[in-house]
Amino acid sequence: MLITFKLQIQSRLILLKTIEKLKANDGEAQKLVYNTYGNMLFVIAKRYMGDTMLAEDMMVNAFVSIFKAVSKTRFEALKPFEVWMRRIVINECLSELRRKSTFKMLPQEAGEQVGVAPDVIDKMGSEEILEIVAQLPTGYRTVFNLFEMEGFSHKEIAQKLSISEGTSKSQLSHAKRMLRIKITGLYGKEARYRY
Amino acid sequence: MGKKQDIDIEKIKEKLHDSALSPEWNNEGVWAAIETKKPRMLPIWKFAAAAAILCLFSFGFWFMLTPNEEPILATLLDTSVNEVSKNSAKAELIIIEEDVIPNAIIRKTVKPRPKSIQKIQIVLKKENIEPSKEKKIVEQKVEVASATLIAVKGEYFIEEEEIELAMVQKLITSKGQKITLIIPKEETPQRNGILGFVQKIGKFNQTGEWGKKQKGTFWAKFVESTKTEKL
Numbered sequence: 327m328l329i330t331f332k333l334q335i336q337s338r339l340i341l342l343k344t345i346e347k348l349k350a351n352d353g354e355a356q357k358l359v360y361n362t363y364g365n366m367l368f369v370i371a372k373r374y375m376g377d378t379m380l381a382e383d384m385m386v387n388a389f390v391s392i393f394k395a396v397s398k399t400r401f402e403a404l405k406p407f408e409v410w411m412r413r414i415v416i417n418e419c420l421s422e423l424r425r426k427s428t429f430k431m432l433p434q435e436a437g438e439q440v441g442v443a444p445d446v447i448d449k450m451g452s453e454e455i456l457e458i459v460a461q462l463p464t465g466y467r468t469v470f471n472l473f474e475m476e477g478f479s480h481k482e483i484a485q486k487l488s489i490s491e492g493t494s495k496s497q498l499s500h501a502k503r504m505l506r507i508k509i510t511g512l513y514g515k516e517a518r519y520r521y
Numbered sequence: 522m523g524k525k526q527d528i529d530i531e532k533i534k535e536k537l538h539d540s541a542l543s544p545e546w547n548n549e550g551v552w553a554a555i556e557t558k559k560p561r562m563l564p565i566w567k568f569a570a571a572a573a574i575l576c577l578f579s580f581g582f583w584f585m586l587t588p589n590e591e592p593i594l595a596t597l598l599d600t601s602v603n604e605v606s607k608n609s610a611k612a613e614l615i616i617i618e619e620d621v622i623p624n625a626i627i628r629k630t631v632k633p634r635p636k637s638i639q640k641i642q643i644v645l646k647k648e649n650i651e652p653s654k655e656k657k658i659v660e661q662k663v664e665v666a667s668a669t670l671i672a673v674k675g676e677y678f679i680e681e682e683e684i685e686l687a688m689v690q691k692l693i694t695s696k697g698q699k700i701t702l703i704i705p706k707e708e709t710p711q712r713n714g715i716l717g718f719v720q721k722i723g724k725f726n727q728t729g730e731w732g733k734k735q736k737g738t739f740w741a742k743f744v745e746s747t748k749t750e751k752l
Contacts, residue, residue, distance in 0.1 A: 356559070360552055368546050373537065378546055386554040393559050447532040452542040455533055474534055502530055509529075 345407055349397040356393055363408065367415045369456065373471050374419035376460040384422060388415040416476065420468070420486060427464040442509045450509070458508050466501035473498050 341362065347355035367388065371381035391414050401407040447455070459467060468487065472478045473494070478486070480494040487494070536542075 356555075357552070360555070364548060364551070365543050366540070368548075368551075369537075369542050369544065372544055372546075378544075382547055382551050382554075385551045386558060389551075389555045390558045393555075442529040442532075444528055444532050447529055447536065450536065452536045452539040453544050455536045456542060456544055459533075459537065474530065475537060502527070505533065506529065 341404055342401075345396070345401055345404075348393065351393070351397075359392075360389060363411060366408075367411060370412060370415050371419055372456060373459055373475065374416065374423065374468065376462070376464070376467060380422070381419075384415065384418045388418045391418065423464060423468055424487065427468075442506050446509065458505060458512075461508065462501055462504055465497045466504060469494050469497035470501035470505075 341358075344355045344358050348359060364385070368381060368385055371384040371388070372378060375381040375384055388411075392411055395414070399410065401410070459470070462470065469483055472483045472486065473480065480491045480498075483489075483494040484491045489497075
């Protein structure tokens, strides 16, 4: 337990030194940062873009921006560096989505207001859930990500996506509903849960 | 009911925040694309090395293009002008252009020269100076540390060489300056080489008067030394 803790501390120190090297455009440091954070950032890009190839494109743009902007920023710890990188990836995705999508409301599907049984979700794999989120329409998916995953308010989301607060709330509601429908569609009526 | 219902959404969020989540994606392909797009910054030493190589090439190129001329002429030009202007002698810039230099009469020690050469020399012209009417003001005897003799045999340019044995006598008059080249008399006259040639010239031109340039005769033009010392 103690050894694991020591190793974690050591690897964090190495990463902190690596971040400093990034400022000098060090190729090895860039590769190390990519290998360490690439997967985590790809998950974010995939959640926003839905499509794997689009997410990969966003990763390229985001990392180019990261390597370019890192020299102008100072990091005392790893956490702010991670948060900063996440924000860059999200901004890249949002600018691409704004360019492609108008975030219009889709027609509401009629259906029961039912939830998904918690044990069903527990049994599902993370990759499976990511795929379901990725299949949501762009507007639903974007608002769901911003509100539920990043913790932005509807007011902030409205500003970011140039939509009204009401639209943001509706999109979120529809996103949740569609998620439930998709999961229960996969796992049958047994997955439905009435609160 | 809304809050209760969102328990499933909380579970979904937990799953999406799972750090072990690793969907399939083209990790290496993305890195390759990043490498081609990322801004490149060459280390400073590479810039320095490139600049040094460029400098070397430029210098080499310049060195190859510049003709290998002896710097003595330029030195002579300055000193001669000064000497002459002080003493109100007439100085003339003469540009001599030799088209062909016969190989047979170029000394072996002379460095390879171009077929056509252009030389600028200063020649002291002693015009209309009659020895009987000369008003001697100063007689100066100077030791020539390195006098330059431009000797001409017939019409051919023979050699330009420094001699350290000759003496120069300056006779400064109101009309101008007369310079006499005094060739030292050696006990054993040299027949060959520049010293021998200088002695021959001395035989013909002991007084320093310039004879007319005639084919087949020796004559010489003396250009003052760059370094003189008063005796």
